[in-house]
Amino acid sequence: VKNFLxxxxxxxxxxxxAVFAMNFYLWNGYTPNRLARYAxxxxxxxxxxxxSFLRDDSTSNYNTLFFGTSRIYRHVxxxxxxxxTGTSSYNLGFSNLFPFRLYDMVDVVIDSKARKDVDVFIExxxxxxxxxxxxxxxxxNSITFERLEIAxxxxxxxxxxxxxxxxxxxxxxxxxxxxYFSFELIKNVLLGDxxxxxxxxxxxxxxxxxxxxxxENDQSYLSRRHPVDHPFTDVNPKxxxxxxxxxxxxxxxxxxTRLKAIGVRNVYFILPPRTFKRDRLFLVTVRRQLEKxxxxxxxxxxxxxxxxxxxxxxxxxxxxxxxxxxxxLTIYLAQAFLEYKSQNKILVNN
Amino acid sequence: xxxxxxxxxxxxxxxxxxxxxxTRQLKPQNILLLxxxxxxxxxxxxxxxxxxxxxxxxxxxxxxxxxxxxxxxGKKFWLWTSIIVNLGFLGVxxxxxxxxxxxxxxxxxxGLSVNPWTFEIILPVGISxxxxxxxxxxxxxxxxRIRPERNFVDYAVFVSFFPLLVAGPIERATHLLPQIKKPxxxxxxxxxxxxxQILWGLFKKVVIADNCAVYVNDIFNSSGNQSGATLLFASxxxxxxxxxxxxxxxxxALGTARMFGIELLxxxxxxxxxxxxxxxxxxWHISLSSWFRDYVYIPLGGSKGGTWMKVRNxxxxxxxxxxxxxxxxxxxxxxxxxxxxxxxxxLMNRNRQNLEIVAHGRVLPSIREAGNITMTFGLTVLAWxxxxxxxxxxxxxxxxxxxxxxxxxxxxxxxxxxxALLIVFIAVEWMGRENKYAIEKMFLTQPRVVxxxxxxxxxxxxxxxxxxxxxxxxxxx
Numbered sequence: 001v002k003n004f005l006x007x008x009x010x011x012x013x014x015x016x017x018a019v020f021a022m023n024f025y026l027w028n029g030y031t032p033n034r035l036a037r038y039a040x041x042x043x044x045x046x047x048x049x050x051x052s053f054l055r056d057d058s059t060s061n062y063n064t065l066f067f068g069t070s071r072i073y074r075h076v077x078x079x080x081x082x083x084x085t086g087t088s089s090y091n092l093g094f095s096n097l098f099p100f101r102l103y104d105m106v107d108v109v110i111d112s113k114a115r116k117d118v119d120v121f122i123e124x125x126x127x128x129x130x131x132x133x134x135x136x137x138x139x140x141n142s143i144t145f146e147r148l149e150i151a152x153x154x155x156x157x158x159x160x161x162x163x164x165x166x167x168x169x170x171x172x173x174x175x176x177x178x179x180y181f182s183f184e185l186i187k188n189v190l191l192g193d194x195x196x197x198x199x200x201x202x203x204x205x206x207x208x209x210x211x212x213x214x215x216e217n218d219q220s221y222l223s224r225r226h227p228v229d230h231p232f233t234d235v236n237p238k239x240x241x242x243x244x245x246x247x248x249x250x251x252x253x254x255x256x257t258r259l260k261a262i263g264v265r266n267v268y269f270i271l272p273p274r275t276f277k278r279d280r281l282f283l284v285t286v287r288r289q290l291e292k293x294x295x296x297x298x299x300x301x302x303x304x305x306x307x308x309x310x311x312x313x314x315x316x317x318x319x320x321x322x323x324x325x326x327x328x329l330t331i332y333l334a335q336a337f338l339e340y341k342s343q344n345k346i347l348v349n350n
Numbered sequence: 351x352x353x354x355x356x357x358x359x360x361x362x363x364x365x366x367x368x369x370x371x372x373t374r375q376l377k378p379q380n381i382l383l384l385x386x387x388x389x390x391x392x393x394x395x396x397x398x399x400x401x402x403x404x405x406x407x408x409x410x411x412x413x414x415x416x417x418x419x420x421x422x423x424g425k426k427f428w429l430w431t432s433i434i435v436n437l438g439f440l441g442v443x444x445x446x447x448x449x450x451x452x453x454x455x456x457x458x459x460x461g462l463s464v465n466p467w468t469f470e471i472i473l474p475v476g477i478s479x480x481x482x483x484x485x486x487x488x489x490x491x492x493x494x495r496i497r498p499e500r501n502f503v504d505y506a507v508f509v510s511f512f513p514l515l516v517a518g519p520i521e522r523a524t525h526l527l528p529q530i531k532k533p534x535x536x537x538x539x540x541x542x543x544x545x546x547q548i549l550w551g552l553f554k555k556v557v558i559a560d561n562c563a564v565y566v567n568d569i570f571n572s573s574g575n576q577s578g579a580t581l582l583f584a585s586x587x588x589x590x591x592x593x594x595x596x597x598x599x600x601x602x603a604l605g606t607a608r609m610f611g612i613e614l615l616x617x618x619x620x621x622x623x624x625x626x627x628x629x630x631x632x633x634w635h636i637s638l639s640s641w642f643r644d645y646v647y648i649p650l651g652g653s654k655g656g657t658w659m660k661v662r663n664x665x666x667x668x669x670x671x672x673x674x675x676x677x678x679x680x681x682x683x684x685x686x687x688x689x690x691x692x693x694x695x696x697l698m699n700r701n702r703q704n705l706e707i708v709a710h711g712r713v714l715p716s717i718r719e720a721g722n723i724t725m726t727f728g729l730t731v732l733a734w735x736x737x738x739x740x741x742x743x744x745x746x747x748x749x750x751x752x753x754x755x756x757x758x759x760x761x762x763x764x765x766x767x768x769x770a771l772l773i774v775f776i777a778v779e780w781m782g783r784e785n786k787y788a789i790e791k792m793f794l795t796q797p798r799v800v801x802x803x804x805x806x807x808x809x810x811x812x813x814x815x816x817x818x819x820x821x822x823x824x825x826x827x
Contacts, residue, residue: 001370001536011802015809183813 022186049094049209050105060115064089066209067106068123069097071272074320076121077330078208084334087119091209099125099248103255116263124271124286124297126279127248212323213316227315227322230274235302237280245285252286253293269297270333273309274319298336306332351393353602354556361390362606369610376533380507383610387512391476394516398474401439406509408435409484413491413498413505425492432488436481443477444677476516478674482641483509487523489645496523504530511612513603517596519617519637526614534611543790544608546805550789551601553808554594556816558775561768562591568763570738573748578757581748582731583764588738589731590772593622596635601787620783623708625722627691627729628701638674642667653696660696665689675737680745684736691729707784771815 053059064087066076073093081089092109102125110116177183214225256267271287287297303310309332314325321329351357365386373382392399412432419425487508490496499505508527514520569576569584576584600617607614615637624630631639647667653660665686672685695701708723709715715723732749739745782788789808793801 004536004538004541011805014802014806 019181019183019186023181050092050108053090053092053209054109054112059090060113062088062090062118062208063115064119064121065109066091066093066121066270067102067109068093068121068270068272069102069125070095070320071125071274072121072123072270073209074211074213074316075272075326075329076270076333077210077212077326079210080327080330081334084331085337089208093123093209097125099127100251103252106259107255110259110262110264117265119266119268120259120264121268121270121298124269124283124290126275126282210326212326213320214322224317225322226317227312228318229312230303230310230315230318231277234277234280235304237277237284245282245289248282249286249289252290256295267295268337269295271297271299271301273301273303273306273329274315274321275301276319296340298333298340300329300332300336351390353599353606354552357393361386366609370536376531377503379534380503380530383507383511384503387507387510387515390512391510391515394475401474401477402480402510403506405436405439405480405484406506407502408432409488409509410499410502410505413488414500416488416491417498429488429492433485436485440477440481443474479518479520480509480515482520482638486520486641486645490523496527499523499527501531511607513606514614517599517603518635519600519603519615520641521615521637526612529612537611540611541609544605546789547601547605547608547787549605549805549808549812550787551598551603551605553598553812554601554775555598556812557771559591559595559598561765561771561815562587562594565763565765565768566591566738570740570744570748573739573744573751576751577759577762578752578754579759580761580763582752582757583761585731585735585738585748585752587768589622589727589734590775592734592737593618594775604787616786620779620788622727622730623723623780623783624726625704625708625719626695626700626726627688628695629704630726630730631688631692632705638671642671646670657697661693664692664696668692679742680736680739683742683745684733687733687736691733710784767815771811 064081066072066078066089068076070093073091073095076091076093078089078091081087092105094105097105102122106120106122110118110120259267269287269290271283275283283301287299290297300306300309306329308314309321309325309329314321314328316322316325351361365382369379369382373379388399388402391402409432412428415428416425419428487496487505491498499508504527507530508521508523511521511526511530566584566588569580570588573581597618604614604616617635617637619633619636621630621633624633647663650663650666651659652663668685668689669682670685672681672683672688675681675684692701695703708719714720735748736742736745739748778792779788782790782792785791789804793804
């Protein structure tokens, strides 16, 4: 057995050497600095949506921007929202965005655009498991030791069963290795930047960044369609993990303060429906903190008020609505926004 | 826990090290295998672990009772208890909704309306496999082919040994139990061979099957809008997907078991190089085909009772084989179609004419052999269309489109890199067709640097070309 194990270790030595050599080349020879390289990979890879938006000068005309995960990307229809509120909006939601990355992208967009006096809607997103999506660059790029520590802590406290937590830890360690050994980048260098993110527009028609799952260009999404009623989500949850909401909230506050300082007009928050039960206490805790500090949160997750958004009729799968549900959610959001504006006498400056 | 997941990549080394370095005696090793197997299963859903344990206890107990009964009547009672309860579970979890909705549909043709009571139920992973394990065990005891196992741990390892627990191969007590009861000594060559087979299995699953799956899913999900050429290309890719998915799983299972000093039954023997459909069925999912042969076909009379009985029994096992795969008419039509393919060979007594390896000792097949291989593969692809389709209606529409003028167009979105990978894969399989798996003896006599070069190349290909992670197809059965 020892002989077998020794040979196995020897077998992996060249693998490690190759990985380190590739890393050395990537970080020192391939491009002059890390930031440029990241920008390069992001532009051609999974953040095309942002890259296209940033490159197009006409997108500076939008006065309202939506940011979030797929629960914004697949749910908020700018055309419907604009027709009801008179705004000119664009949906910058993106699938699998790790919450830290979400705020990075808000910064990137606001910094890059000449126009800063916009209204920004940001999803209150959970510190989702990063492990399952560790190969997705938007997640990888947002990983730092500090952020992982917070995410690990969150997951560790929730996934308290030994085998579950060991699995989560394993996946997250791999996520870490995947980034810091540059596995995905090595693949990109060797295979070229050929991949594209499917279907962020619909057949070339400008949908202002919104594509519901049931009319995706990528047909493989349809095979995942499984409409179900979402189980009841507690209005006032008691179980779950809120410990790290404080840590995350401190991070959010720093970013929000900065946004205000550079001239963003209003920052609103959206708490979408159909989130996982395990995240509910975290999300509600963040919402309460925001409200306490004077931020407006449009809470569409309340099943007592927005029960239809939890019904099978409007569902695409357990976590997402179909196009009908997305329209309904957008109408609810627009109505709540108009009501808030009229109460607070806020004018939309086009 | 999937074989192609990180969880398994952590689980396997831990169990391997404990097995060979800590629990070196037979009894602790078997206890470790049982605990590891139950943990492996519980990672999917711990609630169904109780079903597995119940099924194991049932067959262990009925096996003892059959053996201990002095009268034929008593033996028969315990045999049928086991069969009814085992098939009852299978029926409830796998077939209840199918039967009840098919019944409602058929009475609706008579103008009657019934609202069938169906339930949303999860199919326990591996239930078809471990049920067949248990059934073969009690049937073998009933026919005095084996003595009952009196050590529960040993028997439970036979049923739930983790490499074969969720998707086979379907083992026999006569083959596996003696290995479980015999002290096992670490064998360096076998362990290396096991790793090599795991590597090849991973390549088949992660590179070929998962990459084919992306294209196949896209095309089959929008089959109504696709040309005949595209549908044919997707159907051919599905043939490779299902082969590489299932045989890849089997390779990983066999390789893993070998690392623990246990040899499992071979499940695939390069079926797409078959020259007729009878040969194909001797090479495809061998453990299931032989199970049906031994426990259904032969007890029904096999081919001893004249032409009519041969035809009847052949149809029965093919239909059962289709139905075993799932509660859908598509699987039954797939089975029936294969029976029809088989029939001319059976009636002309030519079903056992291609027993040796194709082009044995030669580099290339003869033109006749190549023609026969292509014809057999074509027939198989046609049957796979039913297997893959959501309904019989969808399958017939696809076949109609394939045989239309749109066949004479170019398939859309045909990935050249995938086609290149497939060509390399077929070449490697062809070169290794005389072995248990394609790379079993590849470069084995060459210096280490060449051998390891091959392993590094395969590993790098897995790393670079890994498709989107997909569950193993046979998990749903």
